[in-house]
Amino acid sequence: MSAPLQGIRVFDLSRILAGPTATQILGDLGADVIKIERPGQGDDTRKWGPPFVKDAEGKNTTESGYYLSVNRNKRSVTLDIAQPEGQEIAKRLIAKSDIFVENFKVGDMAKYNLAYEQIKYDFPRLIYCSITGFGQTGPYAHRAGYDFLAQGMGGIMSVTGDPSTPPVKIGVAATDIITGIYATTGILAALHHRTASGRGQYIDMSLLDSQVSYLANIGLHYLTSGEVPKRLGNEHPNIVPYSVVKCADGFFILAVGNDSQFEKFCSFAGMPDWAKDPRFATNPARVQNRVVLYEMINKVTVQHPQKHWIEGLEALSVPCGPVNNVDQVFADPQVLHRNMKISMPYPAAASGHVDLIGSPLKLSETPVDYRLAPPTCGQDTDTVLREMLYLSDDDLRSLREKNVI
Incomplete structure (x- = not known):
């Protein structure tokens, strides 16, 4: 059985959580995700620990648990898009891609000559998804956005926690994750549209928009009644007990x-x-x-x-x-039966594998495919550039000497 997105390629210029959540889902569904990282730096979350994966000597590797959580089924390529030569390589990779995902601040892509308006005519079938804190338009568009800020500004903290304590954020970066899921939905819809029309399109995703959307019944409580919902701790505003x-x-x-x-x-x-x-x-x-x-x-x-x-x-x-x-979650027989805890080969780890959280998607005809463990930074650079751009050893050596890759 082939995966539903087999043959689809993603140029992934996202990092941290929201973008990588979206591209991991696409990877699980069979897409070839090319994760672009800064040479010598990589995704910021690689260093967001402890905990880190331990090697055979018990020492920390450069891979944190945070990074591992949303980066399987990807190939890592290091590329400096601040250099003109790096931008040219990026465009050559985009030319062979179906989807472009980025989560830089508004305007940053234009500095690298990779903004949608700058490349859309060259790549009319490209689906380009931008994820920012506040979207590409509006009075807050140029502000930096983070999950915590979106939770606060988007109202969810005002209804989370005990009423006798200060407002509390959700224990995981839920807004980032939900934005990534919404982004995936938009990308899949755009792929369907492209199948019918032959045209790509631009997808403008915002953490704040996504946060407001999942106020759901709490938001409608206010819009319907005019009453501002309050924090109720673990209680439900409309159901008792x-x-x-x-x-x-x-x-x-x-x-x-x-x-x-x-x-x-x-x-x-x-x-x-x-x-x-x-x-x-x-x-x-x-x-x-x-x-x-x-x-x-x-x-x-x-x-x-x-x-x-x-x-x-x-x-x-x-x-x-x-x-x-x-710990009880990952020992629960229902969780284990549903394969929500998986293990993948990982040579850098002392055990030779890493445990990861499985996908909740259970498709009867085209199940998710766990092909690749989260990559080390740049581990696929040479392979991808040879495979997609036909670069020679001399080409790669020259680019590496100039710190382009």
Whole structure:
């Protein structure tokens, strides 16, 4: 079975997280991703550690866990696009590519003669995706953008965390990742359009736009009611009980979604009268009386261990579950069954392999393909330039002496 994007080539001038997330997804789907990195520097995240991969002597390599997270299924080529000769090589590689992904600040690509407006007529079939903090237009366009800033400016921090503490960001760089996923969606749509029309196009992605988009129901809470949503900790603004509750040996998640599930919970908890109490009989009533209901629930749930609640409620189809640490996640039988933890050969590591997070995409006819572990910086430079541009050993030697590659 061939991968869905086999034969598609990506010129990847992105780094950090949002762009590399998009290009890793494309690589998993079979695209040939050529990751362009600065000679002697590479992607900034290579140095974002610890932790780093350990070699056979127990020493740190130059590959951080952060870098490994979004750079499999790529080939690394070092190229200095600040030099005219590097720009010429870049254009020759772009000429043989279908997709160009970059996440430089607005205007930076023009300095290197690689902006979309500068090359679109030479490469009319090219799909060019730019990822920035605030997009190519608007009053903030020229500002540098980072996930943390987008979370703050885009409203998600205002509804995250306990109301008694300062606003809290999400524990992973969710805005970067979601922007990368949206970028992939746009790129795939543009590929489909090109199949029909023969024309490429420009995709303008913004961290702030993406952040605002995933306010979702919280954003609509405000747009529908005019009420500004507040931080509720682990609670849900529209459903009760839907939170972390106490048990004898810690906590568990109770996620009641309807009145029938609440009645089943009450019966199992030995409190059937709660479901008949006018304060709690319907979800709107429970939302209005959330404080007293959560106090009552916690006084009951703390009397039994987590296992009692999860096994008993699951048998009744009442949604519930544990709050896992990351080590528990990667030991979970469901996570392992779904191949969300994978291992790939990696000669630089002492073990000869690295563990990575698998793709959530499960395609029946064209499954994702884990072909290449995250590359070391520039490991494929000679191979790619020989293969795509037919450069000789003398050509490569000359470029290396001039620090172009």
